[in-house]
Structure formats: structure tokens, C-alpha cells
Amino acid sequence: MNGSDTARHAWIDASAGVAGDMLLGALLDAGAALASVRAAVDAVVPGAVLITTTEVTRAGLRARKAHVQVQVTDPPHRTWASIRTMLGAAGLPPPVRDRATAVFARLAEAEARVHGVPAERVHFHEAGALDAIADVVGVCAALHDLGVTSISASPVAVGSGHVRGAHGLLPVPVPAVTELALGWRVLAGGPGELATPTGMALLRTLATSCEDLPATTLTAAGVGAGGRDRPDRANVVRVLIGTDETAAPHDALLLEANVDDLDPRLWPGVLAGLLDNGADDAWLVPILMKKGRPAHTLGVLCAPDRAPALRTFIFEHTSTLGVRESPRRKTPLDRCFVPVAVAGGQVSVKVGSHAGTIVQVMPEFEDVAALARRLGRPERLLLLEAQAAAAAAGLLPGAPA
């Protein structure tokens, strides 16, 4: 994943439609590493699919086509419940696992409503299941690799007419897309099936608002191709990624809970687990509660899209009966990490700047501690040496960033 913790917003242009492989192609075209995508998909369905890309043209525009080739003969039918288990057991980075699970849950709920069966019993058919796993896990891994922290999307062209599939002739938008589109702006946009269930489930789960391209500093763009080439309109999904270089305040949520009855030995694991699950920060404040009980307030700061997973984590790992939350404005400094050499090794130095001037220079303490252990030297001295090395490299408060 991109090493910086700068906020990155991805805007999906679905004005010509959306499908899972188109979105995957667009994110790979925007710079996501194919190796990261393959590793994530392979962790869920080892050796079952091969993902490649080719450059193609669609109505004369260059675009990247993602190909998902199924490598196994006779793949099994998979229920939503079995896919959820596979995603949970694959050892994916938590944001990838949680986003992919949420997308499949939404897809399964839509199919369940359309077919009138419980979501737990929804089947993803044979090769289609592997295809959908590759698209969903691949897209979530690509977003993670690109360091995307928030997503919005345009209105979606869903198509018109009819399409022939496992259920015979279906009207377009197909029923699952119609379910998934509830609450989103859509238009026909042309003949044929322009939005597929997997593409629509990805968009509806990952994007938090339907909007025109928001004001941003564009840093990357990718074009993902659909299967067919139409002369009248490029059959593509575009992804535009912006980085807020001025580090303007952005939305965050503060989750809080007062707890007076958790075994104190559990708290370090809780705080570490919250950070592993995407919290920006997690801390405890000692308090005196009702009835004179010594207790703690757990505080968790996070991006809004991480709140559902973090709320669940708090309920599973602490004894609280509720979590309150409040919106916060965050103004982060622009940050980057610079490696500096010290006797016997290297330490990463976090450099914070504001309006083009360095204001904070701090060696990463974990690096210092690890090097001190390896060299058998005092942490205090290595910390001073790293600060001196940073200063010698011109990394000083007041210097231009």
C-alpha cells in the first residue's frame, strides 16, 4: 500500500455503465499493482483464476481490459455463507476483507429479494462465483493498494432492452441491478446491459454519495474497458483519483464508550486490534464513573467508512453495551516518510509540513526501538542520532518542505 497517510478520494464515472471487470481494469490502469490484486484473489481461491490485462480501444479510446480466466474445471456452486467464510479465512488485510464481505453481502441480499429466498441460501453459480470473487476481491485489493480512503460515483447508465442468461430472457436493468440501484440516480444510457449486478454491488457498497466530480487535485486516472466495443459510445468505466494536497479539514468520526468491567489485561489487544482494523487512532482515558467506579473511556477516531467494522470490533472485544459517535473535523499536516542513515542501520523519519514549510520532524520510534534491540544500543542515543541525521539532511522545522 502507498506509504503516505494522505486522504485519497476516488470518483467513479459510471456514465457508460459499470461491471466488476471494468472497475478492476480502471483501477489497474490508474496504477494499482496487478501483483497485489493477484495475491489477494489467490488468498481467497488459491490457483483458481488467472488475472491478466491488455490494452484495447473502445470507440477509439485507449482502455485497460481486465481478464479473469478460470483455471479449474467444474468449479463448485458457492453459497453466500461459504463465500463469507472463505473471505474471513483468507488472511486479507482487514480493509480488503471488510469491503469485499460488504459487497458480497449486498449482492446476496439483492439476489435474495429478487428470487424470494433467504440471503444465506443465495447461490453464486460455478464459474460465475469465481468470476465475481475475482472482481470483488480484486477491486477491493486495488483500492487498498492505491490508498483510496473515500469513494463517490456518478449516476449510472444501466442500459435497456433484454439480455439472455441463466434465468432466460431478462429485462434490462436486470432485476438484481434494479434492487441494487434503489436510492441511486440511474438512466438507461443506451441499448444492452450496461450495468451488471457485480458492478452495481461494488459501486453501491463502496461509494458513499452520487455526485459530479468533486473539486480535487487529480493525481491519477484509469480507464477500464467492457467486453463489447460500440462505435457510438466508449464502453468504459473511468476512475479519477484526487489527493487533497492542501490537507484541508476532512470528516472523521469519534466513537466512544465508557467501560468499567473489562479485564484490564485485554485493553492493549483491543487498542492494537482497532488500529489493525483501520482506526486512525485509538486511546483510553481514565475516568470515575457513576457509583464511584474507576473506569475508562475508549476513544476511536476513524474515517466514516471504517465505522461499521470498528463498531463491530468494539462490541466483540469489549464489554460495552453501546457505542456513541460524533462527527469531527480533522486537519492533518501533509506528511511523508524519509529514510535517514544512522550508525548500524536506517531509520524512517516522519516529516510534517504546513503551507510548504516543515513543522514537525520525528524519527519513527518503532524503527528506533527495533534497531536498538538489534544493535544492543540505548534507544535514547539512537533517537538523538536519527534526529541529528535528519537535521544534517535539511529536515528541520522552518525549512521548505
Ligand SMILES: O=C([S-])c1cc(C(=O)S)c[n+]([C@@H]2O[C@H](COP(=O)(O)O)[C@@H](O)[C@H]2O)c1
Ligand atoms: O445468476 C443469477 S442469479 C443472475 C441473476 C441476475 C438477476 O438480475 S437476478 C442476473 N444475472 C446475469 O448474470 C450475468 C453476470 O453478471 P455479473 O454481475 O456476474 O457480471 C449478467 O448478465 C447478469 O445480468 C445472473
Ligand code: NI
Ligand atoms: Ni439472479
